Amino acid sequence: MSLPDLPPLRDVVQRHGLIATKALGQNFLFDEQLLARIATVPGDLKGENVLEVGPGPGGLTRALLRRGANVTAIEMDRRCLPALAELAEAFPGQLRVIEGDAMKIAPAELFDAPWHVVANLPYNVGTALFTGWLSGQGWPPQWRSLTLMFQQEVAERIVAAPGSDAYGRLAVLAQWRSKPRIAMRVHRSAFTPPPKVMSAIIHVEPAAMPEGVSARMLERVTEAAFGQRRKMLRQSLKGLPGALDALEALGIDSQRRAETLAVADFVAIARVLTA
Incomplete structure (x- = not known):
């Protein structure tokens, strides 16, 4: 045609x-x-x-x-x-x-x-x-x-x-x-x-969605972490219940800043908080 x-x-x-x-x-x-x-x-x-x-x-x-x-x-x-x-x-x-x-x-x-x-x-x-x-x-x-x-x-x-x-x-x-x-x-x-x-x-x-993760929880984690991106995670995530415990459980140093974490790290944190 x-x-x-x-x-x-x-x-x-x-x-x-x-x-x-x-x-x-x-x-x-x-x-x-x-x-x-x-x-x-x-x-x-x-x-x-x-x-x-x-x-x-x-x-x-x-x-x-x-x-x-x-x-x-x-x-x-x-x-x-x-x-x-x-x-x-x-x-x-x-x-x-x-x-x-x-x-x-x-x-x-x-x-x-x-x-x-x-x-x-x-x-x-x-x-x-x-x-x-x-x-x-x-x-x-x-x-x-x-x-x-x-x-x-x-x-x-x-x-x-x-x-x-x-x-x-x-x-x-x-x-x-x-x-x-x-x-x-x-x-x-x-x-x-x-x-x-x-x-x-x-x-x-x-792509495939990682199992056991709430999309809303991931949004909350990234919002908190990058909302104060120049601060250490122990400061930026302290207002999110359970987040600091999740860092410890995952072996993620709370003195790191958000921009140093891989996407998989944020997914892992959100999975712990979703459970």
Whole structure:
């Protein structure tokens, strides 16, 4: 089946009078070769369900549709809806557009089968959405993969190793039962308007969840440990009942700081406190 001939993205944006809005964390991507590369990161999407958050004028959306994905796009900027409606018409049956706030919409209510998430996330809500998709006791999740654009600094925090300045709660949350990697980096000049920082694409796939661990308990442990990351564990964890006893039982020196502990150490502490 031949793909529809679409006008250049810049022409679409100009025709609809769209201007990226800082309040909504918008930065538009017009490079269709770059967008096509991003759409390949999750693998074969033909016939797959894909959730896209903040599609804007639909640059990444058209790349996903061209790969045969069935896209559900959540957009809260009403100015972008006419451009997205044109895409829905060009790809009959492949695109569903929902006007609303992705922070208030549960993806599980949108799909009756597993889905991928592929999105150039708005900077102002990206981390909150990401941690929401990673949280909860139920595992494996209903999503098959996450392919997300972040500020490079945030991306590096997600994949950070113990002992680095970037290592913290976000790294532990992302790595304890999933496999995150930086799939590609995107120069700030690729965006309109150019943001002040570089960006990166993170790809995440679920991994096995360690047994005997409460996700909520792990969140509590990391929140306490990294909430005062420059202090020793004996100080930062003293407010969490049983945490200091758990350190002793596991043979973890309470004089260490949180950033020196491996992900497996945090899992072990949470397992003791969960029991």
